[in-house]
Amino acid sequence: MAELHLKSVEKTYGNGFKAVHGIDLKVEEGEFMVLVGPSGCAKSTTLRMIAGLETITGGEIHIGDKVVNELVPGKRGIAMVFQNYALYPHMKVRKNLSFGLSLKREPKNKIEEATNNVSNILEIEELLDRLPKQLSGGQAQRVALGRALIKQPEVFLFDEPLSNLDAKLRASMRVRITDLHKRLRAEGRPATVVYVTHDQVEAMTMGDRICVMKDGHIMQVADPSTLYERPANAFVAGFIGMPEMNLVPAVLKNDAAPVLTLHDQSITVNEGLGHRLAGLAGPVTLGIRPQHLEVVVDGSENAFSAQITNLEFMGHEINVHAKIGDAVFVAVVPTEKFDASLGRGDRVGLKPIGPHIHLFDADTGQNVSLSANG
Amino acid sequence: MVALTDLPKPDQKTPPTALELKLRRKARINTAIRYSVLIVVGLIMVYPLVWMIGASFKTNAEMFSSPSFWPKEPTIQGFIDGWKTSTPYTFGHFFLNSLWIIIPKVIGTAISCTLVAYGFARFEFPGKKILFVTVIATLLLPNVVTRIPQYLLFRDIGWLDSFLPLWVPSALAGDAFFVFMVIQFLRAIPRDMEEAARVDGANTLQTLVYIVVPMLAPAIISVCLFQFMWTMNDFLGPLIYISSVEKYPVSLALKLSIDTTEAFAWNQILAMSVLTLLPSLTVFFLAQKYFIEGISTGGVKG
Ligand SMILES: Nc1ncnc2c1ncn2[C@@H]1O[C@H](COP(=O)(O)OP(=O)(O)OP(=O)(O)O)[C@@H](O)[C@H]1O
Ligand SMILES: [Mg+2]
Numbered sequence: 001m002a003e004l005h006l007k008s009v010e011k012t013y014g015n016g017f018k019a020v021h022g023i024d025l026k027v028e029e030g031e032f033m034v035l036v037g038p039s040g041c042a043k044s045t046t047l048r049m050i051a052g053l054e055t056i057t058g059g060e061i062h063i064g065d066k067v068v069n070e071l072v073p074g075k076r077g078i079a080m081v082f083q084n085y086a087l088y089p090h091m092k093v094r095k096n097l098s099f100g101l102s103l104k105r106e107p108k109n110k111i112e113e114a115t116n117n118v119s120n121i122l123e124i125e126e127l128l129d130r131l132p133k134q135l136s137g138g139q140a141q142r143v144a145l146g147r148a149l150i151k152q153p154e155v156f157l158f159d160e161p162l163s164n165l166d167a168k169l170r171a172s173m174r175v176r177i178t179d180l181h182k183r184l185r186a187e188g189r190p191a192t193v194v195y196v197t198h199d200q201v202e203a204m205t206m207g208d209r210i211c212v213m214k215d216g217h218i219m220q221v222a223d224p225s226t227l228y229e230r231p232a233n234a235f236v237a238g239f240i241g242m243p244e245m246n247l248v249p250a251v252l253k254n255d256a257a258p259v260l261t262l263h264d265q266s267i268t269v270n271e272g273l274g275h276r277l278a279g280l281a282g283p284v285t286l287g288i289r290p291q292h293l294e295v296v297v298d299g300s301e302n303a304f305s306a307q308i309t310n311l312e313f314m315g316h317e318i319n320v321h322a323k324i325g326d327a328v329f330v331a332v333v334p335t336e337k338f339d340a341s342l343g344r345g346d347r348v349g350l351k352p353i354g355p356h357i358h359l360f361d362a363d364t365g366q367n368v369s370l371s372a373n374g
Numbered sequence: 375m376v377a378l379t380d381l382p383k384p385d386q387k388t389p390p391t392a393l394e395l396k397l398r399r400k401a402r403i404n405t406a407i408r409y410s411v412l413i414v415v416g417l418i419m420v421y422p423l424v425w426m427i428g429a430s431f432k433t434n435a436e437m438f439s440s441p442s443f444w445p446k447e448p449t450i451q452g453f454i455d456g457w458k459t460s461t462p463y464t465f466g467h468f469f470l471n472s473l474w475i476i477i478p479k480v481i482g483t484a485i486s487c488t489l490v491a492y493g494f495a496r497f498e499f500p501g502k503k504i505l506f507v508t509v510i511a512t513l514l515l516p517n518v519v520t521r522i523p524q525y526l527l528f529r530d531i532g533w534l535d536s537f538l539p540l541w542v543p544s545a546l547a548g549d550a551f552f553v554f555m556v557i558q559f560l561r562a563i564p565r566d567m568e569e570a571a572r573v574d575g576a577n578t579l580q581t582l583v584y585i586v587v588p589m590l591a592p593a594i595i596s597v598c599l600f601q602f603m604w605t606m607n608d609f610l611g612p613l614i615y616i617s618s619v620e621k622y623p624v625s626l627a628l629k630l631s632i633d634t635t636e637a638f639a640w641n642q643i644l645a646m647s648v649l650t651l652l653p654s655l656t657v658f659f660l661a662q663k664y665f666i667e668g669i670s671t672g673g674v675k676g
Contacts, residue, residue: 051573053573072572072577073572074572074576078573080569080573084564084566086564086566086570088588089567089589090589090591099571103576147574
């Protein structure tokens, strides 16, 4: 197993479209790195460049201590799991698993042992003599996983491997893959993984670290809790978290305590924000997660007055949509704390919880409320 | 239109509704009309074939005396005499000649077309567009246009009166139609399997042999079938290039019996024609399943 290092890697496609703009990414040995981002942000392109299925047009890719730019996929020590499984349709499962090894002319008994071993781990023994078209989606994905596992590669590459499965199966496969990763680590042969997904639940639950991408740029690389609590910019803040973070233009004034002005209302944030700002002032983007927006009685001190536009009952909690001027905020309130007499059109107070307020530069979108000890 | 199969099966327990009865009656009439038309047209199409088979068992005298296809006094004399031919060789010899033309040609076509189609469908290379247009242009070119230059070329190389002019163009993917057919089929197959094979360590040739060819099998089988049948029936090609009777394929041998006999022995000619049809028919029915899968492109099931 080995670490993977991308050094200012670029990709310009044949039609002149620049998909990847010089990204730097270091995946440690045995680390589970998730690439996440909206559709078209070049996650697959990046993964395919690591695999060697796309040529890179700038920079370097290191796997272990080798530069692999010029190597064909088969020589890079990688294995890849594709979104639509890409099993060889005319080969039995057994042959699908062992194809790579038999190309390498491994001895027969070794291949057999490896096949049995892998099918045992993935519980696909009874499928070995079937053709891919006789498998269900989940079974096919396990076989595809086995085909990667059997090669004992330096780096595992996954391109949205679970997105063709239904929600329940996806959840169980998620656990299976993370378990497998932990198991390999415990066995002393940690697997370096790059896992592409656009599903943030997968990203947050599976990744040791997450790399958020947008339009061929890396927006932030961090572990899940940092990404959630200290997003580097408005894009990451809005991308991670359910429901999405509220992002609204506001004006910041820094007196004794920071004052936020929204539309024609101003509130003073007495705690948790001032020490992170270092005297900053001017137009900003206010970011506050729905979970960190308290719904209080209208007219409360230091709360915005807002009008309820919609209520979504989710069972254990309620999503309150409320409008301040044109800006619509969402607040998540536990059902038992919600005043059931409130309805659409009623006015409530919205009070952002100081330590969880994020302020982003209105132009660059960078988070300006991240002091070292914030 | 209502088809009978769209309606629920009549069962004894629930009596059919009035609407159902009406629809069923309509569907029956529809079906009757459709099938009668199809049967009539079908009969018109196959009648010459049926007549030929029947006539091959007639005597030469009866041949044109009755329009019925059923022989009054069936005889296999036509087959016996026809097989002997008027040359020093039996008809079997010509069959072997045909086979000797067909088999290398079919194999060559299959290999070359697959290679060329794989190149066009999966790789980017300079000049690809122009080359592809050239291939397609030869599809549109009438065959006769190239006959004379081709003849002159092969004459100068000294290949006349050999099978080489028949083999070589096909073995170099000269049949643009087949190349085109395989390309279309290949385009419908996702590339992921080939990429998976490359990740598994296969080089280009291994990917082609182990992954692409098996997936292309229906298309390749169709190509072989077409080439088999067309070569079996090809008359002009051998006529131009082959001059010694010893090397004649069956298509020329049939013509031979017309030329040399003064009073045409029609029963012999027809008997041999029937034999000539047999290989194509047999091969077609044996491979029918793949054949149909192959020409209806997009043969990958989800
Ligand atoms: N062969 C190609 N030629 C030109 N542009 C391409 C090619 N393949 C991808 N692109 C472009 O590169 C960008 C990144 O594509 P990519 O497939 O990497 O996105 P992605 O992040 O994987 O998206 P998704 O989540 O939808 O899979 C897209 O804008 C796409 O249009
Ligand atoms: Mg993708």
